[in-house]
Amino acid sequence: MSFCQGLWQANQALYQxxxxxxxxRELAAGxxxxxxxRHYMIQDAHYLVAYGRALAVAAAKADQAEGVxxxxxxxxxxxxxxxxxxxxxxxxxxxxxxxxxxxxxxxxCHHYTSFLLANSWSESYPVALAGLLxxxxxxxxxxxxxxxxxxxxxxxxxxxDTYASExxxxxxxxxxxxxxxxxxxxxxxxxxxxxxxxxxxxxLEWMFWDSAYQESNWPTR
Amino acid sequence: MSFCQGLWQANQALYQxxxxxxxxRELAAGxxxxxxxRHYMIQDAHYLVAYGRALAVAAAKADQAEGVxxxxxxxxxxxxxxxxxxxxxxxxxxxxxxxxxxxxxxxxCHHYTSFLLANSWSESYPVALAGLLxxxxxxxxxxxxxxxxxxxxxxxxxxxDTYASExxxxxxxxxxxxxxxxxxxxxxxxxxxxxxxxxxxxxLEWMFWDSAYQESNWPTR
Amino acid sequence: MSFCQGLWQANQALYQxxxxxxxxRELAAGxxxxxxxRHYMIQDAHYLVAYGRALAVAAAKADQAEGVxxxxxxxxxxxxxxxxxxxxxxxxxxxxxxxxxxxxxxxxCHHYTSFLLANSWSESYPVALAGLLxxxxxxxxxxxxxxxxxxxxxxxxxxxDTYASExxxxxxxxxxxxxxxxxxxxxxxxxxxxxxxxxxxxxLEWMFWDSAYQESNWPTR
Amino acid sequence: MSFCQGLWQANQALYQxxxxxxxxRELAAGxxxxxxxRHYMIQDAHYLVAYGRALAVAAAKADQAEGVxxxxxxxxxxxxxxxxxxxxxxxxxxxxxxxxxxxxxxxxCHHYTSFLLANSWSESYPVALAGLLxxxxxxxxxxxxxxxxxxxxxxxxxxxDTYASExxxxxxxxxxxxxxxxxxxxxxxxxxxxxxxxxxxxxLEWMFWDSAYQESNWPTR
Numbered sequence: 001m002s003f004c005q006g007l008w009q010a011n012q013a014l015y016q017x018x019x020x021x022x023x024x025r026e027l028a029a030g031x032x033x034x035x036x037x038r039h040y041m042i043q044d045a046h047y048l049v050a051y052g053r054a055l056a057v058a059a060a061k062a063d064q065a066e067g068v069x070x071x072x073x074x075x076x077x078x079x080x081x082x083x084x085x086x087x088x089x090x091x092x093x094x095x096x097x098x099x100x101x102x103x104x105x106x107x108x109c110h111h112y113t114s115f116l117l118a119n120s121w122s123e124s125y126p127v128a129l130a131g132l133l134x135x136x137x138x139x140x141x142x143x144x145x146x147x148x149x150x151x152x153x154x155x156x157x158x159x160x161d162t163y164a165s166e167x168x169x170x171x172x173x174x175x176x177x178x179x180x181x182x183x184x185x186x187x188x189x190x191x192x193x194x195x196x197x198x199x200x201x202x203x204l205e206w207m208f209w210d211s212a213y214q215e216s217n218w219p220t221r
Numbered sequence: 222m223s224f225c226q227g228l229w230q231a232n233q234a235l236y237q238x239x240x241x242x243x244x245x246r247e248l249a250a251g252x253x254x255x256x257x258x259r260h261y262m263i264q265d266a267h268y269l270v271a272y273g274r275a276l277a278v279a280a281a282k283a284d285q286a287e288g289v290x291x292x293x294x295x296x297x298x299x300x301x302x303x304x305x306x307x308x309x310x311x312x313x314x315x316x317x318x319x320x321x322x323x324x325x326x327x328x329x330c331h332h333y334t335s336f337l338l339a340n341s342w343s344e345s346y347p348v349a350l351a352g353l354l355x356x357x358x359x360x361x362x363x364x365x366x367x368x369x370x371x372x373x374x375x376x377x378x379x380x381x382d383t384y385a386s387e388x389x390x391x392x393x394x395x396x397x398x399x400x401x402x403x404x405x406x407x408x409x410x411x412x413x414x415x416x417x418x419x420x421x422x423x424x425l426e427w428m429f430w431d432s433a434y435q436e437s438n439w440p441t442r
Numbered sequence: 443m444s445f446c447q448g449l450w451q452a453n454q455a456l457y458q459x460x461x462x463x464x465x466x467r468e469l470a471a472g473x474x475x476x477x478x479x480r481h482y483m484i485q486d487a488h489y490l491v492a493y494g495r496a497l498a499v500a501a502a503k504a505d506q507a508e509g510v511x512x513x514x515x516x517x518x519x520x521x522x523x524x525x526x527x528x529x530x531x532x533x534x535x536x537x538x539x540x541x542x543x544x545x546x547x548x549x550x551c552h553h554y555t556s557f558l559l560a561n562s563w564s565e566s567y568p569v570a571l572a573g574l575l576x577x578x579x580x581x582x583x584x585x586x587x588x589x590x591x592x593x594x595x596x597x598x599x600x601x602x603d604t605y606a607s608e609x610x611x612x613x614x615x616x617x618x619x620x621x622x623x624x625x626x627x628x629x630x631x632x633x634x635x636x637x638x639x640x641x642x643x644x645x646l647e648w649m650f651w652d653s654a655y656q657e658s659n660w661p662t663r
Numbered sequence: 664m665s666f667c668q669g670l671w672q673a674n675q676a677l678y679q680x681x682x683x684x685x686x687x688r689e690l691a692a693g694x695x696x697x698x699x700x701r702h703y704m705i706q707d708a709h710y711l712v713a714y715g716r717a718l719a720v721a722a723a724k725a726d727q728a729e730g731v732x733x734x735x736x737x738x739x740x741x742x743x744x745x746x747x748x749x750x751x752x753x754x755x756x757x758x759x760x761x762x763x764x765x766x767x768x769x770x771x772c773h774h775y776t777s778f779l780l781a782n783s784w785s786e787s788y789p790v791a792l793a794g795l796l797x798x799x800x801x802x803x804x805x806x807x808x809x810x811x812x813x814x815x816x817x818x819x820x821x822x823x824d825t826y827a828s829e830x831x832x833x834x835x836x837x838x839x840x841x842x843x844x845x846x847x848x849x850x851x852x853x854x855x856x857x858x859x860x861x862x863x864x865x866x867l868e869w870m871f872w873d874s875a876y877q878e879s880n881w882p883t884r
Contacts, residue, residue: 014441052510053343053502059517060498060562061785063852068494068521072501075514079507107332107428110421114335120502121342122274122724124787187850189726200331203441207328210440219431220235220424273731277723280738281716281783282564284631289715289742293722296735300728341723343503345566408629410505456883495785549774549870552863556777563784564716642773645883649770652882661873662677662866 003183003191004133004176007198015138018206019145023213028146030154037156038093040212042100043109045085047208050113051135052078057120058128067125067178074171089159107218108211112204119197126182130194133179134201136172144169224404224412225354225397228419236359239427240366244434249367251375258377259314261433263321264330266306268429271334272356273299278341279349288346288399295392310380328439329432333425340418347403351415354400355422360384361393445625445633446575446618449640460580460648461587465655470588472596479598480535482654484542485551487527489650492555493577494520499562500570509567509620516613531601549660550653554646561639568624572636575621576643578614581605666846666854667796667839670861681801681869682808686876691809693817700819701756703875705763706772708748710871713776714798715741720783721791730788730841737834752822770881771874775867782860789845793857796842797864802826803835 001009008015018024023040026032052075059071090100105113119131143163150160162168183191210216222230229236239245244261247253273296280292311321326334340352364384371381383389404412431437443451450457460466465482468474494517501513532542547555561573585605592602604610625633652658664672671678681687686703689695715738722734753763768776782794806826813823825831846854873879 017441049507049510052507052514053504056498056502056510056514056517059514060495060502062495065491065494065521065524068491068498069518072494072498072514072517072521075498075501076511076518079510079514082507111328111332111335114332114339117339117343118335122338185850185852187848187853189848190850203439206441218424220238220427270728270731273728273735274723274725277719277731277735277738280735281719281723283716286712286715286742286745289712289719290739293715293719293735293738293742296719296722297732297739300731300735303728406629406631408627408632410627411629459883553770553774553777556774556781559781559785560777564780645881648883660866662680662869 002176002180003194004137004180007130007133007195008137010195011199011202014202014206015141018138018142018209021206021209021213023209024142024146027156027160028149028151028154030151030156032156034093034155036212036215037159038095039106039215040209041085041089041093042095042103043106043208043212045082045090045100046105046109047113048078048082048085050117051132052076052082054113054116054120054128054132057117058125058132061120061125061128063125063182070174070178074175077171092158104218106211106216108204108207108216112201112208115200115204119200123193123197124190126179126186126190127193127197129175129179129182131197131201133175133198134205136175138202138205139163140169140172223397223401224415225358225401228351228354228416229358231416232420232423235423235427236362239359239363239430242427242430242434244430245363245367248377248381249370249372249375251372251377253377255314257433257436259316260327260436261430262306262310262314263316263324264327264429264433266303266311266321267326267330268334269299269303269306271338272353273297273303275334275337275341275349275353278338279346279353282341282346282349284346284403291395291399295396298392313379325439327432327437329425329428329437333422333429336421336425340421344414344418345411347400347407347411348414348418350396350400350403352418352422354396354419355426357393357396359423359426361390365390444618444622445636446579446622449572449575449637450579452637453641453644456644456648457580457583460584460651463648463651463655465651466584466588469598469602470591470593470596472593472598474598476535478654478657479601480537481548481657482651483527483531483535484537484545485548485650485654487524487532487542488547488551489555490520490524490527492559493574494518494524496555496558496562496570496574499559500567500574503562503567503570505567505624512616512620516617519613534600546660548653548658550646550649550658554643554650557642557646561642565635565639566632568621568628568632569635569639571617571621571624573639573643575617575640576647578617580644580647582611582614586611665839665843666857667800667843670793670796670858671800673858674862674865677865677869678801678804681805681872684869684872684876686872687805687809690819690823691812691814691817693814693819695819697756697818699876699878701758702769702878703872704748704752704756705758705766706769706871706875708745708753708763709768709772710776711741711745711748713780714795715739715745717776717779717783717791717795720780721788721795724783724788724791726788726845733837733841737838740834755821767881769874769879771867771870771879775864775871778863778867782863786856786860787853789842789849789853790856790860792838792842792845794860794864796838796861797868799835799838801865801868803832807832 055071055075055078059068059075062068062071116131120128147160147164150157154160183194276292276296276299280289280296283289283292337352341349368381368385371378375381404415497513497517497520501510501517504510504513558573562570589602589606592599596602625636718734718738718741722731722738725731725734779794783791810823810827813820817823846857
């Protein structure tokens, strides 16, 4: 079993809970409220820019020149996706540029992006990558599941279709391959840190969806 | 009004809510449950090590050699405090080294420490310092308030007394002086970022106390 | 006069010395020894990977999402250029993959790349960008000059032609525009640091060419 | 043989060249020109502040809380030493605060400090430490050698005596112990990077002394 397969298996129960989360079930069924979807999209856009920054830091730490290319491109892609959201889904769902600009990060989004940035900046390359993996991998698998379950006439069908993009799945497989390679060469303390970083991100991924469903906000505001 | 006084005033309502939080009121009254205090102490110890790391990054970015000394010493102090907790209050309240080692960071502690690390690593020196300020300043002021209100026979009196340490208050004044100096020299976009970083930390400070009171844990475990 | 134009003017004499350097004069004349050109190409390839890493760090620090895209793409481009060298000019001039792998960085290349990395990691976004500018700008201008002066039958003509690429010049103009924008918003201490970082890189750029001409190596080996 | 002993042995020839360098021989004999000593002291002061910054970054990356304390203290010590130079030896040898402030870093000092900062910021904790080791260890050993050889009436005797400080040697032993521990736990690619970082710093240490002896400056000024 490869290192990444081991991570997947160790976090299988959390993945199942993620699939079963009402946000994802209702998105597939097409019954998710528009408010929750809007909340999610805005936070997703905030998230993607921070994700791009964390990927750029990982690019800078790559052990091989190929990794600089791989993660600089991923950083670029993350922000390009964010730009597309504004001109596509956000417009379709009535979120103006100003709505976006004046909606702050929720605690869940701020927590997840803070962790990704902290982890990419302060940890070694393998650990940085492990923290970045769930957003690629869990997102791709949840997306595939939602796409397969999506009901006819789903108002979110265009969004759900983006999950099935072969280009995205190919990128995910390439990231997994890089992480397996660096994990195989890493010492055991590093592999333990990698598993911890992956776990934190997988949990924060669940909390991100849950926060969108709860439409949570700062208790301090 | 100095830059830091401006920050304080802008966040006055949140400070008042922090003073009024049941955790702090009950700590002053001596009625806080031992479980909540234990929970708090363990998270505080986790927090201090991360705070020391974030301070060390700020030291590395200091605009003047004096700042390297100021924040390298603060980093050292944070971890020395953490060491003292283990040999002092933790022992007194029956928390073994193993209890501590096996108690993971709560979401509130993980969120706050992730933010401090992300902010110190990725932002400029003035913004890094602004994020580090609430833990110095709000903590000192809340402590002074609790110390003043503490009831006779308070089982937490020894802990409450540490808040009154003149050495700690002198360090806080010196940090404020440094931040006022760098804020005065900074451009307006930087001052805006400083205010945002301060606000986030002030909110996460409140959420840290609230989490201890709620004895919160990961919804994903 | 824009901020970047001011930098250019302040360093005009050094630019003139760079144009007049025998390495560049002989490259234009076609009289440069193959050994010196080989030495240069190998160090250039080493340089480009480090330059890509430094650009990726700058991308992570960008004040706007557009900057993440701009510098993540530049990071990608730098390493893509390095890859092309191996399959193109290096092959044409008889440098095998093994020749490259076993040729260490010279002191000049190690000095310049160390500075770029140190500056990108430890300084604020505007200062990081200013350190990265000379390699874009001076290189483009020196290249334009060499291209204009190149003699018929120049054995380095294919190399010299790459300097004239409109795509490269467009990228340089976009970088200058970003730097002018952030410099305009920056405080005066930051602008002073920007000028220092630019100056160091401009000097290290000259020393890089001079080192190739001298075929310099470590005095300690 | 411990990891660090292995590093020492692999770089034995360079160490011998460092001992034999005219700067060190003349310092021991008391025949070094005052100009060369002044040049050295000024660059040493510049160096120490950057060294303190690089140590602070290493502190932030420490794998254990003890390492945060160890290297935050070392960062503090480096700058405290720099402060002492100004009030002690610099005054004794007629270097005013303004002389110092207006003397820029030489290429050798700029190269070495850029490398230390780049290495501490961009590399993992073990590699960061390995780059910081030569300044502790080689300096301590060279100092012991010079102290043993110093001639009666040496005008630099007070300076030479600082090398013999048991406090400094104890700190060096503690750093070696930490590096041996992390090297023992590290994978082989990390140990290779550690050896490379150590080698670069050892070479830059020699070049720093050589530059002082040559009273070198920027060829671009």
